[in-house]
Amino acid sequence: MNSLIDTIVDFLIRLTGVPQELSWLVLVIVAAVLGVAVFLFLAVNALVAVYFERKVSAFMQDRLGPMEVGFWGFRGGKRFWGGIAQTVADTIKLVVKEDIVPLAADRKLFTLGPILIFSAAFCTFIGIPIGYGIVVSDFNIGLFYVVAVSSVGVIGIILSGWGSNNKWSLYGAIRSAAQIISYEVPVGLSLLLVVMVVGSLQFYDIVIWQEQHRWFVFHSPFTVVAFVVFFLAGVAEANRTPFDIPEAESELVAGYMTEFSGFRWAIFFLSEYANMAIISLMTAIVFLGGWLSPVGGLLRLFGIPEGWYYLEGAVWGIFWISVKALFFIFTMMWFRWTWPRLRVDQLMSTAWKVFLPITLLNILFVGIWELIFA
Amino acid sequence: MAGEVKQYFDNIGIAIATLWDGLRVTMGHFVAKKRLNVTLQYPRERWPIPERRIGFEEANYNVIRSRLHVEIDDCIGCLQCARACPVDCIKIVTVKLPKDTELSALPGSTQRNTTSNGTARRLLVSRFDIDMSECMYCNLCTYPCPESCIFMVGGPNSHKQPIDYEYSTRDRNKLVYRFASATDQEVEYLCQQVGVPNPRKVQKERQAAFSTETADGEAKVAHE
Numbered sequence: 001m002n003s004l005i006d007t008i009v010d011f012l013i014r015l016t017g018v019p020q021e022l023s024w025l026v027l028v029i030v031a032a033v034l035g036v037a038v039f040l041f042l043a044v045n046a047l048v049a050v051y052f053e054r055k056v057s058a059f060m061q062d063r064l065g066p067m068e069v070g071f072w073g074f075r076g077g078k079r080f081w082g083g084i085a086q087t088v089a090d091t092i093k094l095v096v097k098e099d100i101v102p103l104a105a106d107r108k109l110f111t112l113g114p115i116l117i118f119s120a121a122f123c124t125f126i127g128i129p130i131g132y133g134i135v136v137s138d139f140n141i142g143l144f145y146v147v148a149v150s151s152v153g154v155i156g157i158i159l160s161g162w163g164s165n166n167k168w169s170l171y172g173a174i175r176s177a178a179q180i181i182s183y184e185v186p187v188g189l190s191l192l193l194v195v196m197v198v199g200s201l202q203f204y205d206i207v208i209w210q211e212q213h214r215w216f217v218f219h220s221p222f223t224v225v226a227f228v229v230f231f232l233a234g235v236a237e238a239n240r241t242p243f244d245i246p247e248a249e250s251e252l253v254a255g256y257m258t259e260f261s262g263f264r265w266a267i268f269f270l271s272e273y274a275n276m277a278i279i280s281l282m283t284a285i286v287f288l289g290g291w292l293s294p295v296g297g298l299l300r301l302f303g304i305p306e307g308w309y310y311l312e313g314a315v316w317g318i319f320w321i322s323v324k325a326l327f328f329i330f331t332m333m334w335f336r337w338t339w340p341r342l343r344v345d346q347l348m349s350t351a352w353k354v355f356l357p358i359t360l361l362n363i364l365f366v367g368i369w370e371l372i373f374a
Numbered sequence: 375m376a377g378e379v380k381q382y383f384d385n386i387g388i389a390i391a392t393l394w395d396g397l398r399v400t401m402g403h404f405v406a407k408k409r410l411n412v413t414l415q416y417p418r419e420r421w422p423i424p425e426r427r428i429g430f431e432e433a434n435y436n437v438i439r440s441r442l443h444v445e446i447d448d449c450i451g452c453l454q455c456a457r458a459c460p461v462d463c464i465k466i467v468t469v470k471l472p473k474d475t476e477l478s479a480l481p482g483s484t485q486r487n488t489t490s491n492g493t494a495r496r497l498l499v500s501r502f503d504i505d506m507s508e509c510m511y512c513n514l515c516t517y518p519c520p521e522s523c524i525f526m527v528g529g530p531n532s533h534k535q536p537i538d539y540e541y542s543t544r545d546r547n548k549l550v551y552r553f554a555s556a557t558d559q560e561v562e563y564l565c566q567q568v569g570v571p572n573p574r575k576v577q578k579e580r581q582a583a584f585s586t587e588t589a590d591g592e593a594k595v596a597h598e
Contacts, residue, residue: 060400064413338400339393354386 002204003138005030034136038125046273049329050087056333097262105259106163113160114260114267120153121274128281129203131291131317142203143191143286147184150237150278153271154180157246161256172255175344176239176246182348183236183243186355190230193223193359193366194286207290215289215297220373222365227287229355229362231328234279236351239272241336245344280328281321288324291317423539439511440528442504443535444553448489448523451497455515455524463508464515467501467573469564480560489521499554500561500573506541507549 008030013023051066058065066083101110127142127149129135139145154177161173194216195201198209210216216223236243247255257268284290289297296310311320342350414421451468471477477485477495488494516525525531527538543549558574565572 056404058411060404062403062411064411064415067415334397334400334404338396353382 002133003135004133005034005137007133008034035122038122038136042122042125042270042274042277045277046270047087047091049273049276050090050269051084052329053333053336054086056330057337060334060337091266094266095263099263100261102165102259104165106165109159109163110259113156113163113256114264114271116156116159117153118156118267118271118274120149120151120156121271121278123152124150124278125274127203128278129207129285129290130281130321131314132204132207134314134318135203138204139202141201143195143201143206146278146282147188147191150275151180151184153275157256160260164256164259166259168252168254168258169256172246172248172252172258175252176256178344179239179243179246179347179351180237182351183233183355186229186233186351186359187237189356189359189363190226190233191286193226193363196363197366197370203285203290206286207292210289211292215292216287220366220369222362222369223287225358226362226366227283229359230287231279231283231331233351233355234283235332235335236347238275238279238332240276240332242339242342243347244336244341245347248341250341276329276332277325280325280332283328284321284324290324291321293317293320420540439513439526440537440539441506441526441541442509442515442551443525443527443531444502444504445523445534446499446502446553446555447486448491448521449499449502449553450489450493450495450521451499452520454518454520458514458518460512460514461508461510463505465501465503465505466499467577468497468499469561469568469570469573471496471498471564472568475567481563482557483560485556485560489523491521493521498556498560498564500556501577502553503550504553505550507546 005027009023009027012018012026012030018026055065057063064082066086069083069086069089101107124146126136127139127145129138129142157176157180158173161169161171161176164170194206197216197219198206200206200209213219217227239246245251245255247257252258257265260268293310293312293316296306296312299310300306451466453466453468456462456464456466476487477483477498478487480498485498486495511526513526516522519525525534527535561574562572
């Protein structure tokens with residue numbers, strides 16, 4: 001009973017006294033409402049992250065970024081909130097744009113592509129907790145579910161690339177398939193190491209283990225390596241620079257989204273930033289103790305008695321996980337505006353010749369470490 | 375074999391070191407206390423105009439064609455420039471004076487009777503519009519002018535009229551420069567004297583008719 005959907009359905013049934021035969025109706029309604037909530041979360045995430053990314057990139061390149069569109073007096077000046085409503089304006093523009101399907105495109109696949117990509121990102125969020133009991137649905141195989149479903153998006157990428165009937169799109173789609181299949185291996189193996197130590201695929205068990213012992217980054221030197229490999233491979237899974245060869249601007253125009261515009265393109269963007277959030281949240285939960293308070297952890301380490309200054313609890317939990325996730329989102333942007341794109345062969349050799357051996361050895365060493373120290 | 379293994383680990387080491395180098399550089403710019411940005415938010419901020427040191431006298435530098443300017447007090451309304459214009463962006467309307475009258479004799483007139491060259495002005499220029507959004511800066515209008523009163527701003531003409539380097543507006547209509555200095559009162563009086571329709575009124579009526587035809591013409595007709 002520690003998922004939102006169970007809690008709310010239970011509460012509503014007890015509150016309204018709905019007969020047992022009609023409980024499925026309550027379930028459907030609550031599921032729909034939570035679905036809308038997740039969608040809104042993703043939309044707001046994309047809005048904020050796009051603005052954030054534009055500002056981060058601007059400051060890293062000694063520019064100002066968006067400065068013109070603002071509201072409530074947040075206008076002008078050279079402060080960071082210069083163009084705070086820029087993404088809102090861009091979204092409105094994208095939504096009201098003409099819906100163009102190229103004549104030569106395969107209409108069905110062209111339509112299905114963005115929907116599939118977004119559905120994958122959307123469904124992934126159902127399994128990701130952002131606090132104790134704050135998850136749409138609690139799986140006992142949550143980790144596996146998230147890794148599996150987030151990879152479904154590649155089907156959407158291939159469909160939209162193939163359906164566009166454009167050689168750039170097709171190149172992008174094929175590259176994306178190759179890339180995601182390759183980087184799925186280090187991601188899965190890095191997580192496997194955590195699962196091996198905890199003995200459960202459930203996110204709660206992983207976080208509770210970290211609460212009882214220590215965060216996974218600090219567990220052993222090998223988990224540090226696993227953390228780095230997982231995060232880098234995750235960046236590749238999210239198709240972001242330096243692993244963004246599926247949409248490499250300078251080579252493939254825009255890769256699989258070349259032919260897309262307006263609302264469909266907005267969906268691509270929404271899912272890209274949703275994927276960033278997924279990778280960041282996953283990293284935070286699995287390796288950095290999720291919603292656990294770093295302040296509380298440190299104080300407990302020094303044997304200071306518990307108190308409000310531990311900054312723990314449901315609300316603080318959401319705060320801490322947001323801080324950790326935002327840090328990783330920022331790191332992804334930092335990578336993007338620093339590193340040049342890898343070549344296709346470099347990308348493959350990084351995955352198969354560097355990340356894979358490292359993670360395999362990691363699993364072995366962590367096993368030995370556990371045998372000796374646990 | 376051993377060399378290859380060493381190469382492999384060296385590569386990884388170099389990769390990590392160089393990637394970290396790059397990250398340090400960008401982070402340095404991101405957290406810089408004093409923003410090093412070079413962006414200039416143009417309409418609100420401008421670069422100062424540098425002093426011109428181009429190696430020779432400005433008066434000899436006859437290349438600048440910044441925009442057209444007319445010294446309307448010297449204009450005799452001969453229409454030469456309007457005829458010379460290849461894109462017809464100069465619009466001139468004049469009213470002829472009756473015999474034995476002078477421009478300065480018109481009620482409340484500030485017009486001069488002669489140009490600075492001494493030529494008599496026998497026409498009241500009621501309209502002298504140059505649409506600079508149509509002008510192609512060919513300079514052809516300046517040559518036929520007998521009084522040299524139409525000229526390109528800049529270069530040897532800088533002393534007559536200062537250069538407006540940007541000369542940009544947010545409204546396209548502001549690129550239509552209206553040089554005519556004759557007041558409505560003068561035009562009206564002169565037209566009554568001569569017995570011709572007032573060209574300014576005629577123009578206004580035509581514009582009004584045009585706008586009702588196109589913009590809200592249908593709505594008005596439906597209302598009536």
